[in-house]
Amino acid sequence: MSKRKDKRQAGALYESVTRMAAPGHADTPIADDILAASPELARVLASSPHQPRELRKMKKFRFQLLHQWLLTQLEPCRVADVGGGKGLLTYLLRQSGWPATVIDPIQQALPTKYKDLATNRQTHLAVIETVPHINQGFDSSMAQDFDLLVALHAHGCNIQLIDAAAQFNRRFIILPCCIIHEPIYPPIGVHWLQCVVDYATRTGFTVEPFRLNFRGQNIGLYGIQR
Numbered sequence: 558m559s560k561r562k563d564k565r566q567a568g569a570l571y572e573s574v575t576r577m578a579a580p581g582h583a584d585t586p587i588a589d590d591i592l593a594a595s596p597e598l599a600r601v602l603a604s605s606p607h608q609p610r611e612l613r614k615m616k617k618f619r620f621q622l623l624h625q626w627l628l629t630q631l632e633p634c635r636v637a638d639v640g641g642g643k644g645l646l647t648y649l650l651r652q653s654g655w656p657a658t659v660i661d662p663i664q665q666a667l668p669t670k671y672k673d674l675a676t677n678r679q680t681h682l683a684v685i686e687t688v689p690h691i692n693q694g695f696d697s698s699m700a701q702d703f704d705l706l707v708a709l710h711a712h713g714c715n716i717q718l719i720d721a722a723a724q725f726n727r728r729f730i731i732l733p734c735c736i737i738h739e740p741i742y743p744p745i746g747v748h749w750l751q752c753v754v755d756y757a758t759r760t761g762f763t764v765e766p767f768r769l770n771f772r773g774q775n776i777g778l779y780g781i782q783r
């Protein structure tokens with residue numbers, strides 16, 4: 558069996574098992590009707606009306622799109638790119654003058670190229686390019702050294718990151734994907750994204766949701782302490 562088919566089948570099996578175990582605990586991309594029913598998340602629909610699917614960018618562009626969002630919405634600040642993987646978001650932020658650092662227990666090399674969405678051209682990175690990287694799992698005390706904690710699809714880190722932001726009065730941006738390794742679980746019928754919003758609100762944050770133009774889990778939550 559090909560690797561790709563193997564991966565697809567494993568993914569389908571995982572989804573069906575989670576559905577059977579806990580129907581209603583969906584952590585698949587959130588549908589617009591669920592967004593519309595949420596007092597907090599409905600704002601996403603007003604600020605970024607649904608676009609035809611074919612206009613949505615591929616998931617692999619999420620780093621460039623989040624980088625652009627950060628540049629247009631916030632002032633430069635010290636960013637912890639928690640669960641940053643290969644570090645492309647950190648690389649782009651640093652290119653823009655933001656002091657960003659990856660925090661990820663798995664050290665990976667930067668990608669060798671990425672698409673610059675502004676020029677629509679491939680940009681190549683020199684093999685020697687690196688970004689600052691804390692080669693450990695995220696620990697709450699690390700939040701002290703940053704202004705903004707970012708978790709892009711960093712499953713298992715979302716709740717911990719909200720707690721750390723609360724403890725050290727920091728802001729956060731999270732784009733939750735799935736529930737794996739998180740310490741809390743949504744009540745029956747509540748989407749994981751809503752569960753994260755509720756948790757952050759209970760923890761003392763005002764949550765501003767936003768949506769990026771890529772396919773998949775593209776809703777971001779910007780948390781600022783009340």
Ligand SMILES: C[S@@+](CC[C@H](N)C(=O)[O-])C[C@H]1O[C@@H](n2cnc3c(N)ncnc32)[C@H](O)[C@@H]1O
Nearest residue numbers: 640641642660661662663694695709710711712
């Ligand atoms: C699904 S990947 C997402 C990577 C990247 N942000 C992206 O969007 O492609 C999750 C990442 O979280 C990292 N990770 C897992 N546990 C972590 C922890 N406790 N603290 C920080 N990162 C962690 C993994 O090594 C992995 O790189």
